[in-house]
Amino acid sequence: MSTEVKTKESLFSKKNQQLLKDPFNDNNPITVQVLGICSALAITVKLEPAIVMSLSVMFVLAAGNVIISLIRNLIPNRIRIIVQLVVVASLVILVDQFLKAFAYDVSKQLSVFVGLIITNCIIMGRFEAFALGNGPWKAFLDGIGNSIGYGVILIAVAFVRELLGSGQLLGAQIIPLSWYIDMDKGTGFYANNGFFLFPPMALIVVGMIIWAQRAKNTKLIEEN
Amino acid sequence: MNVNSNAYTYTFATVMVVLVAVLLAGASLGLKSKQENNVKQEKMQSILASVGVEVDRSEAEAAYGEVIKEVLTIKGGKVVSTDRETGFNVDMAGAIKAENMNREVPLYVANKGGENYYIIPLRGKGLWGPVWGFVSLESDGNTVVGANFGHKSETPGLGAEITTPMFTDQFPGKKISEAGLFQSISVVKQGTSSGDYMVDGISGGTITSNGVNDMLADCLAPYAEYFKNI
Numbered sequence: 001m002s003t004e005v006k007t008k009e010s011l012f013s014k015k016n017q018q019l020l021k022d023p024f025n026d027n028n029p030i031t032v033q034v035l036g037i038c039s040a041l042a043i044t045v046k047l048e049p050a051i052v053m054s055l056s057v058m059f060v061l062a063a064g065n066v067i068i069s070l071i072r073n074l075i076p077n078r079i080r081i082i083v084q085l086v087v088v089a090s091l092v093i094l095v096d097q098f099l100k101a102f103a104y105d106v107s108k109q110l111s112v113f114v115g116l117i118i119t120n121c122i123i124m125g126r127f128e129a130f131a132l133g134n135g136p137w138k139a140f141l142d143g144i145g146n147s148i149g150y151g152v153i154l155i156a157v158a159f160v161r162e163l164l165g166s167g168q169l170l171g172a173q174i175i176p177l178s179w180y181i182d183m184d185k186g187t188g189f190y191a192n193n194g195f196f197l198f199p200p201m202a203l204i205v206v207g208m209i210i211w212a213q214r215a216k217n218t219k220l221i222e223e224n
Numbered sequence: 225m226n227v228n229s230n231a232y233t234y235t236f237a238t239v240m241v242v243l244v245a246v247l248l249a250g251a252s253l254g255l256k257s258k259q260e261n262n263v264k265q266e267k268m269q270s271i272l273a274s275v276g277v278e279v280d281r282s283e284a285e286a287a288y289g290e291v292i293k294e295v296l297t298i299k300g301g302k303v304v305s306t307d308r309e310t311g312f313n314v315d316m317a318g319a320i321k322a323e324n325m326n327r328e329v330p331l332y333v334a335n336k337g338g339e340n341y342y343i344i345p346l347r348g349k350g351l352w353g354p355v356w357g358f359v360s361l362e363s364d365g366n367t368v369v370g371a372n373f374g375h376k377s378e379t380p381g382l383g384a385e386i387t388t389p390m391f392t393d394q395f396p397g398k399k400i401s402e403a404g405l406f407q408s409i410s411v412v413k414q415g416t417s418s419g420d421y422m423v424d425g426i427s428g429g430t431i432t433s434n435g436v437n438d439m440l441a442d443c444l445a446p447y448a449e450y451f452k453n454i
Contacts, residue, residue, distance in 0.1 A: 043380070045379070045380050045381035045382070046380050046381055049380055073227070074227065074236065075227070075236070076227050076228055076232060076233040076236050076237075077227070077228050078228065078233060079233055079236070079237060082237070083236075083240065086240060086241075086244055090244045090247065090248060093248055093251075094247070094248070094251055097248075097251045097252060097255050097259075098251070098255065100255070100259045100262065101255040101258040101259050101262070102258070104259075104262040104266070104281070105281075162381075165381065166381060194427070194428060197381050197382060197428055198428075
């Protein structure tokens with residue numbers, strides 16, 4: 001740790017607020033740092049799993065950041081990545097066990113995605129880049145901020161994919177059934193775009209979000 | 225203390241691993257009975273749902289006791305046990321490894337509104353992991369009343385659609401045998417099903433649909449012999 005003089009900083013000082021806000025736009029983990037893309041492709045076919053995944057990542061990232069930050073001075077430098085992995089993996093298994101016992105229906109929703117949380121590069125990235133060098137409260141805010149930045153993109157992509165791919169949102173039919181082309185009756189003019197159900201479309205949607213974000217926020221554009 | 229010395233690194237790793245192991249093992253042991261109870265209740269809930277009795281998971285146990293009159297264990301077309309627990313606890317994943325005629329599988333007999341129904345458990349392979357389900361038949365042992373399916377890890381929006389009404393609503397009224405000869409119900413390419421022995425598969429979920437197709441053929445067959453004699 002540093003030798004700088006510790007001045008008492010208020011819990012929500014400007015600097016701390018920045019930790020929450022930055023990942024939302026200027027430093028978004030998905031669209032700017034391009035981390036966590038794998039889960040953004042895998043679970044954005046429908047809105048509901050995307051929301052559950054965002055909340056789970058929020059819990060694991062915030063709790064993990066705090067734990068790593070608390071023991072940051074005890075971790076031997078050479079095995080720090082392994083220590084980080086153990087912390088993420090145990091947290092995820094604990095969450096999974098508790099969900100299975102007390103919120104069985106949610107745990108069924110999550111099923112395979114629980115494993116995906118462990119492989120989410122955002123989590124290891126924040127442990128390594130932030131929690132190892134900052135105090136627990138700051139690490140907590142950083143975890144919350146980054147997982148919100150991640151969740152917002154995930155939910156936006158899932159919204160587009162479920163609406164255009166299945167005509168539904170959260171499982172409820174949005175596109176009126178009478179619009180659909182019915183070969184037998186010869187009515188309707190609409191069909192779901194099945195391509196949106198496949199992973200490549202998630203990449204294209206993320207790409208478009210990056211494009212829109214950079215068009216608005218010009219300081220993100222690199223100079224050539 | 226030098227946190228980067230070899231001795232410290234080994235000590236840290238050992239302590240960490242032991243602590244984490246104790247924590248996880250404790251959580252697993254402590255929560256086991258509650259988790260198993262959830263799984264049991266969910267199984268009862270699925271069995272009931274296949275004959276159209278929809279209950280909350282918390283009420284499943286009471287409703288199961290009321291609706292399910294008998295649990296038979298069938299082997300080679302004969303009843304080998306009538307013990308309710310024996311039938312309910314048959315491990316389907318293990319049972320389906322045996323040959324058709326040597327297989328010990330449960331048959332649930334339900335009574336709803338004075339009518340008897342047979343409920344058959346299913347178990348098979350999807351794309352990423354196991355798929356399972358229950359099919360209920362009328363007292364003739366042929367006409368399907370309802371079906372529901374579950375899966376461990378099929379793709380949401382594609383293979384996982386086998387659990388939705390869009391897929392399961394096709395089953396009521398289908399038949400599993402023709403003039404006493406076992407037929408099963410085929411899951412065919414979406415939009416091409418016709419007649420009493422076919423349902424539409426899920427487009428984009430072909431391997432899961434094929435898995436359900438194989439599961440139906442494989443798991444319904446052992447009961448055909450028994451139904452011949454009722």
